[in-house]
Amino acid sequence: xxxxxxxxxxYRSGSTEVAALRGVSLQVEDGSxxxxxxxxxxxxxxxxxxxxxxxxxxxxxxIIGGVRVSDSNRKQLALFRRHHLxxxxxxxxxxxxxxxYENVSFALSLLIRDRxxxxxxxxxxxxxxxxxxxxxxxxxxxxxxxxxxxxxxxxLVKGPDIVLADEPTANVDSETGEGLLELMRxxxxxxxxxxxxxxxxxxxxxxxxxxxxLQDGRITGDETRPAExxxxxxxxxx
Amino acid sequence: MKLWRIALxxxxxxxxxxxxxxxxxxxxxxxxxxxxxxxxxxxxxxVAIALTxxxxxxxxxxxxxxxxxxxxxxxxAVSDAETVQARLEALPVVASVLPRVRFGGAIYREDQxxxxxxxxxxxxxxxxxxxxxLPHLAPDAGAPPALDDFARMWRLDLFGxxxxxxxxxELLMSKTLADELGxxxxxxxxxxxxxxxxxxxxxxxxxxxxxxxxxGGLSRMVLLPIGVAQRxxxxxATGAVTDLVLYTARDDQVPDLVxxxxxxxxxxxxxxxxxxxxxxxxxxxxxxxxxDIISLVFFLLATTVIVNTTMMVVYERMREIGTIAALGMTGxxxxxxxxxxxxxxxxxxxxxxxxxxxxVVLPLSQVGIDYTEAMEGxxxxxxxxxxxxxxxxxxALVLCYSIAVTAAASxxxxxxxxxxxxxxxxxxx
Ligand SMILES: Nc1ncnc2c1ncn2[C@@H]1O[C@H](COP(=O)(O)OP(=O)(O)OP(=O)(O)O)[C@@H](O)[C@H]1O
Ligand SMILES: [Mg+2]
Numbered sequence: 001x002x003x004x005x006x007x008x009x010x011y012r013s014g015s016t017e018v019a020a021l022r023g024v025s026l027q028v029e030d031g032s033x034x035x036x037x038x039x040x041x042x043x044x045x046x047x048x049x050x051x052x053x054x055x056x057x058x059x060x061x062x063i064i065g066g067v068r069v070s071d072s073n074r075k076q077l078a079l080f081r082r083h084h085l086x087x088x089x090x091x092x093x094x095x096x097x098x099x100x101y102e103n104v105s106f107a108l109s110l111l112i113r114d115r116x117x118x119x120x121x122x123x124x125x126x127x128x129x130x131x132x133x134x135x136x137x138x139x140x141x142x143x144x145x146x147x148x149x150x151x152x153x154x155x156l157v158k159g160p161d162i163v164l165a166d167e168p169t170a171n172v173d174s175e176t177g178e179g180l181l182e183l184m185r186x187x188x189x190x191x192x193x194x195x196x197x198x199x200x201x202x203x204x205x206x207x208x209x210x211x212x213x214l215q216d217g218r219i220t221g222d223e224t225r226p227a228e229x230x231x232x233x234x235x236x237x238x
Numbered sequence: 239m240k241l242w243r244i245a246l247x248x249x250x251x252x253x254x255x256x257x258x259x260x261x262x263x264x265x266x267x268x269x270x271x272x273x274x275x276x277x278x279x280x281x282x283x284x285v286a287i288a289l290t291x292x293x294x295x296x297x298x299x300x301x302x303x304x305x306x307x308x309x310x311x312x313x314x315a316v317s318d319a320e321t322v323q324a325r326l327e328a329l330p331v332v333a334s335v336l337p338r339v340r341f342g343g344a345i346y347r348e349d350q351x352x353x354x355x356x357x358x359x360x361x362x363x364x365x366x367x368x369x370x371x372l373p374h375l376a377p378d379a380g381a382p383p384a385l386d387d388f389a390r391m392w393r394l395d396l397f398g399x400x401x402x403x404x405x406x407x408e409l410l411m412s413k414t415l416a417d418e419l420g421x422x423x424x425x426x427x428x429x430x431x432x433x434x435x436x437x438x439x440x441x442x443x444x445x446x447x448x449x450x451x452x453x454g455g456l457s458r459m460v461l462l463p464i465g466v467a468q469r470x471x472x473x474x475a476t477g478a479v480t481d482l483v484l485y486t487a488r489d490d491q492v493p494d495l496v497x498x499x500x501x502x503x504x505x506x507x508x509x510x511x512x513x514x515x516x517x518x519x520x521x522x523x524x525x526x527x528x529x530d531i532i533s534l535v536f537f538l539l540a541t542t543v544i545v546n547t548t549m550m551v552v553y554e555r556m557r558e559i560g561t562i563a564a565l566g567m568t569g570x571x572x573x574x575x576x577x578x579x580x581x582x583x584x585x586x587x588x589x590x591x592x593x594x595x596x597x598v599v600l601p602l603s604q605v606g607i608d609y610t611e612a613m614e615g616x617x618x619x620x621x622x623x624x625x626x627x628x629x630x631x632x633x634a635l636v637l638c639y640s641i642a643v644t645a646a647a648s649x650x651x652x653x654x655x656x657x658x659x660x661x662x663x664x665x666x667x
Contacts, residue, residue, distance in 0.1 A: 054564060054660045075568055082566020089664070093561040097247035106244070107565050154565075 002028040002051060002162065002194070007060030008217075009046050020046040022217040023060070028210075030161070031192040033185060035199050035208035042214040044198035045166050051196060052085055052164040053077045065161060082110050086155030086193075088165035092147040094139040100150045101126065101135035108157045125153045129183060145176035152180065156187055162194040169201050181207045241571065245578035248551075255547055260587035262543035267591025267640040268598075270533040271633055275599045276607075277522065277529055278627040284518045287453055287621065290368070290392055291357075293512045294336065294483035295492050296499055298322070301508040303480065310342030310355075312471045313434040315478035316507060323482060331498045333487050334367035336360065337479040339467040343431035347419055354415065354429060356460045358467025358479075361388055361401050368392070371485060385410075385447055393621070399423040399447020402463050408446040409462040416448050423448055429460075433472040441470050452621040537640065541647040548580050548651040559655050560663030569656035576652035577645070584644025592637045599628045 009021040020043045028034055036044045049055040050062055053069050054077075062070045069080060081087075094103050105122040112118055126132050129149040139147050148168060155163050165184070169177030185207055188195050197204055205211050213221030249256050289295065300314035316322060323335045339358035344351045362383045368391035369376035377387040385401045388394070395413070402408035411421075421427055423445050430440045443462065451459055468474040486495040492511050500509045513519055552559070559572060567575075606623040 049661050052564070054664070078563065078566050078568045080566075081564060085564075085566075087561075087564045089561070093557060093664075095244070095558060095561070097244065097251055110566055 001030055001065060002026070002196075003061075003063040004028075004047075004051065005061040005063070007047075007050060007057045007062060009043070009050065009055070010058045019217055021050075021057075024214075024217070024219055025060075026212065026219065026222075028194060028196065030194055031188070032210055033188050033195045033208055034210045034212065035197045035205050036212045036214060037199060037205055038214035038220075040200075043217045044214055047214065048164050048166050048196060048198050051162070052087060053081050083158075084161045086158065086160040086163040088148070088151050088155050088163060088168045090167040090170045092139070092144070092151045092171070094147055094150055094154075096139050099136050099138050100131055100142065100146075100153075103139070103150055104153045104157050107154045111158050121157055122153075125157045126150075128156075128187070129153045143176075144172045145179065148172060148176075148180055149183065152183060152187070156191070156193065159191065160193060162196065165195065165197045167199055167201075168197060169199070169204055174203060177201065178203060241575050242578050242582075245575055246582055248575075248579045249582050252551075255550070256583050259543045259547040260583045260590070262540040263584055263587035263640060263644055264591035264594065266533075266536040266540035267588050267636060268594045269536050270636050270640070271592055271595025271628075272598060272626070273529050273533060274632045274636065275595070275603070275626040275628050276624065277526055278629050278632065279603070279624045281519070281522045281526070282627050283452075283621045283624055284522055285512065286393070288512045288519065289371075289485075291453075291456065293510060293514075294485050295489070296484045296486075296495050296509060296511050297481050298326070298484065298499060298503055298507050298509055299481035301505075304508065304510075310340070310432075312339070312341050312432075312473065312480060313436065315434060315473055315476070315480050316482060317476040317478040319477055319479040319482065322503065322507075325502055326482065326484060326499060329498045329502060331486050331491060331494050333370055333485045334363075336363055336367055336483045336485075337464060338481050338483055339464055339471060339473060340480045341431055341467065341471055343429045345419060345427055345429055347427065352415070352419060353458055354460055355456075355458050356409070356429070356462060356467065358462050358464040358470075360464045361404070364388065365391060367485060389449060393452040395450030397423075397448035397450065399445070402446045402461075402466075404463045404465060406463075407441055407443045407466060409443045409460045410447045410449050411445050412457050412459045413448045413450045414457040415459070416445065421445060429470075431471065433470075434476075434478065435472050437472070439470060439472070452623070454622065533636075537643045540640075541643055544580060544584070544644055544647045545651055547583075548576065548648045549654075551579065552576060552651055552655040555655075556658065556663045556666035559658055560660050560666070563658075563660040563663060573649075573652045573656040576655050577648060580648030580652065581641075581645055584641055584648070588637050588640040588644070591640065592633055595633065595636075596628060599626050602626045603628060 004024055004026040007021055007024045008019065011018045011020055024047060036047060038044055050057050051064070057070050061068060065084065067080065069077065072080065095106070098106060101122060104126060105118050108118050108121060123132065126135050129152055131146060131149055131153070134142060134146065142150065169180055172180065181204060184195055187193060197208065199205060209225055211223045211225070212219060298316065300316060303311055303314045306314065319337050323337060326332055326335045337360060341356050343354050343356060345354050365377065365383050365387050372391060375390050377384065383401055385399060386396060388401060389396050397413050402410060416422060419427065426442050426444050428440050428442045430438065433439050451457060473479065484495065484499060486492060496509060496511050503509060562572060603626050606625045608623050610622040
């Protein structure tokens, strides 16, 4: 359960102030597959960063699984991210000197010391994303879609409570994007991991079971979709 | 996946840059190893010269001799030297005692006066004592004193001839002086001196051999049998010598030697150790300190390269830092990752620098560096050929030092990486 309560975020650079979020409140149930839509500059990334414990709010509260993360210091936030959160980035952000396997196992080894367990779980998740036979390739030797699959594996390998994905399909073509969405949807169902997306992509919105719309730092729409309409949408666009 | 393995791969990521910053460290390390071994060689050389020609480990002489040394005050002598010598030889810490007669004089030739300095020595004893100290140079046991044995131990170059006959008015002459005088082995010349009883004395000597002294400051030197020198300077009546040169078994026993000898001779005679009043030794010790500062500057220069490289690395990998922070790496872990990267370069470069240093110094310590041209006309108590010395201790110290400097220099920029705000880092392109 994620609870965002009347959160504001103001960026100050010199004398200018930008209010990226102006009083956002949002409750997200565990296991949601939630998309945040809105025009550029509306505050989508800012909101994800706050929920992702990468940043702290100017006012208001963010509570994740009962933990008031808005009060935590940097180290506590880092440890919270390590144990509870996974990230997927628009431009994949894999570590270029590591192989696909190592990118994934590295994230897990921050949590688990047992090397056999790390290996087994890494191989299992790489198989889940369909990259078992490309484990030894470095990011430079993978396509954009494959890289994003590695990133998905990296986000999910530790079994996080929440995966935050900032425009995960923006850097791949729509067919690849759909494959990624299918994959995430399936992982969401299988592990009941909460997924939060930000997106411009209509297709992502179609897959979501809940669509929150931001405009100018405020929530202007919050729409829950019935299960059959999602599958219909998914089938329709597939 | 261990942090150090990632760091190692990051080193290889921009090979040219890693190489560049490694080269800076390696060159600094190499230079410092060279500097230190050179100065160690100079110090060792000065010590060797002082040990052989000047004081030995400890010198016993008339307390006033030093004050008037420039006047060659042979009257300020150690009288009844044999008794003193016997008493000193009885001390357990004493390895050998060598009587010497030092004097100054002039050679008049073709309307010109030429200054000359002489030392009367017991060639047989000198060889025996040196053989104890330098067993690897020792002649075959029981062999009669020979010029080439003596020359090896006194680090003399040979230009033909033999040792002076102990009872004859013969001498070994510095090749430089002989050239100046236009004389050679077998020639005769007259030396004028003032004796211990303040009379003027002129004797004619035959040159039995020519030798090259290792030090410019010794270029006007002649060596003659001590008995002959005593008679020449009228020291024979009192059985006097100008000084006694003492050796102990090991350099680190010198303080014991000083104590024991002082005890034995009382304050009737001056007892001075080889580091005391040795201007060259003092100068070199000062130089060592200056070299310490120079090496510090070298390391500082290398440091700027490391700092710069590490800062560039951090700047370039902003988004990566944001990513690993998002994965939950703490600031300390991020610091460690970048720190290890810099440290790998530093350690490898320091090892290469020290390795190269050893590779350069080892052969040089055999061949030597010839300063003859640079030292032309300079009368320093330092050899014209310096043999750099590689000290294990100082080399190890340089290695540790350069690694420590690298580590310290890279720490600051890596801290910056850790302090980066993850959101700022992720937004970087
Ligand atoms: N670090 C920052 N410093 C200053 N202003 C910022 C910063 N981050 C975001 N902003 C501003 O906050 C507002 C919201 O930005 P945000 O990145 O959340 O928008 P977004 O909805 O993700 O846009 P996009 O769809 O283009 O990614 C924008 O006006 C942006 O310029
Ligand atoms: Mg955004």
